[in-house]
Amino acid sequence: MAKVYESITELVGRTPLLEIKNYEKLHNLEAKVLVKLEYYNPNQSVKDRIALAMVEDAEKRGDLKPGYTIIETTSGNTGIGLAAIAAAKGYKFRVYVQDNVSQERFQVLKAFGAEVYKLSDEPVILDVLQETGGDFVAAVKKFREEIVSKLDNVYFADQISNLSNPGSHEKTTGPEIWEDTDGKVDILVANVGTGGTVSGTGRFLKSQNPDIKVVAIQPGPNSLPSETNPTPEEITGVHPFTGIPEERIPATMDVNIYDEKFEVETVEAYTAAREVAKSDGILIGTSSGAAIYAATQIAKRPENKGKTIVAILPDTGLRYLSTNLFNV
Numbered sequence: 001m002a003k004v005y006e007s008i009t010e011l012v013g014r015t016p017l018l019e020i021k022n023y024e025k026l027h028n029l030e031a032k033v034l035v036k037l038e039y040y041n042p043n044q045s046v047k048d049r050i051a052l053a054m055v056e057d058a059e060k061r062g063d064l065k066p067g068y069t070i071i072e073t074t075s076g077n078t079g080i081g082l083a084a085i086a087a088a089k090g091y092k093f094r095v096y097v098q099d100n101v102s103q104e105r106f107q108v109l110k111a112f113g114a115e116v117y118k119l120s121d122e123p124v125i126l127d128v129l130q131e132t133g134g135d136f137v138a139a140v141k142k143f144r145e146e147i148v149s150k151l152d153n154v155y156f157a158d159q160i161s162n163l164s165n166p167g168s169h170e171k172t173t174g175p176e177i178w179e180d181t182d183g184k185v186d187i188l189v190a191n192v193g194t195g196g197t198v199s200g201t202g203r204f205l206k207s208q209n210p211d212i213k214v215v216a217i218q219p220g221p222n223s224l225p226s227e228t229n230p231t232p233e234e235i236t237g238v239h240p241f242t243g244i245p246e247e248r249i250p251a252t253m254d255v256n257i258y259d260e261k262f263e264v265e266t267v268e269a270y271t272a273a274r275e276v277a278k279s280d281g282i283l284i285g286t287s288s289g290a291a292i293y294a295a296t297q298i299a300k301r302p303e304n305k306g307k308t309i310v311a312i313l314p315d316t317g318l319r320y321l322s323t324n325l326f327n328v
């Protein structure tokens with residue numbers, strides 16, 4: 001039967017689950033490690049799911065209408081996903097990016113027809129970031145109050161407080177893992193940025209089987225800016241959700257969902273991503289390397305022998321060619 005899609009919106013999700021058999025052998029693992037390859041989404045990241053959900057939920061509510069401009073404050077995967085979905089659905093897209101955004105990200109956003117603005121062109125945002133020592137949640141709140149509220153016919157997607165973000169994972173990522181494993185999954189490993197992935201996927205899987213363990217990844221101390229190391233190599237998109245003031249945790253992060261917090265350093269993430277590229281032929285980003293590193297350590301625990309661990313790999317290594325990830 002013919003099968004022709006009519007919009008990239010139909011291509012979001014239903015990503016494959018792959019057992020990394022060669023990597024398991026390399027590490028003598030006695031647990032299964034299954035990786036969910038989110039780079040199979042139409043714009044190569046897990047964020048296509050939330051971009052589509054934030055747009056379509058807003059359309060249903062009537063918050064987003066034909067002729068409107070969609071706005072977001074990230075040049076990361078969410079910005080790219082929204083730029084593509086906006087193009088496919090005929091909306092304008094305006095994104096406010098940080099000054100240090102890489103050339104390739106800038107080019108991708110422009111290619112999709114996005115209007116790209118610099119956050120530094122908005123002094124009110126710079127002031128908040130400076131006053132709070134870089135509190136992005138506070139900066140976005142100010143952005144809504146001072147900038148978005150003065151614009152007409154716009155929809156601010158706001159991935160760090162939009163509940164369509166975790167909602168999309170509860171509706172799609174979680175059920176896909178459950179179906180593809182026939183419910184035989186013991187441990188979920190996921191990174192935390194906005195917390196949408198771990199919260200929504202974890203919530204669905206626990207609703208099916210409360211014994212499923214959820215492991216949430218945050219960066220280790222050497223991978224975060226500090227007085228002695230103000231500009232470390234960071235794990236893109238992954239942020240601490242413990243050891244910070246409560247008001248800095250995004251509303252999209254359910255702090256009651258995880259059973260274990262696992263810290264990964266950038267160098268450990270790099271090593272895992274480089275290894276799995278050579279062992280199994282998958283090219284993934286830094287946070288995906290972090291998920292594989294954490295899954296490996298968890299798989300080595302004697303109590304996890306014979307168990308099935310699912311690690312969510314957020315994006316493709318092609319988005320990191322200008323970083324040190326594969327620069328070896």
Ligand SMILES: Cc1ncc(COP(=O)(O)O)c(C=O)c1O
Binds near residue numbers: 077195288315
């Ligand atoms: C590359 C990458 N990995 C991981 C994450 C974390 O995912 P979430 O925001 O769902 O917690 C993000 C989010 O920005 C990301 O861009």
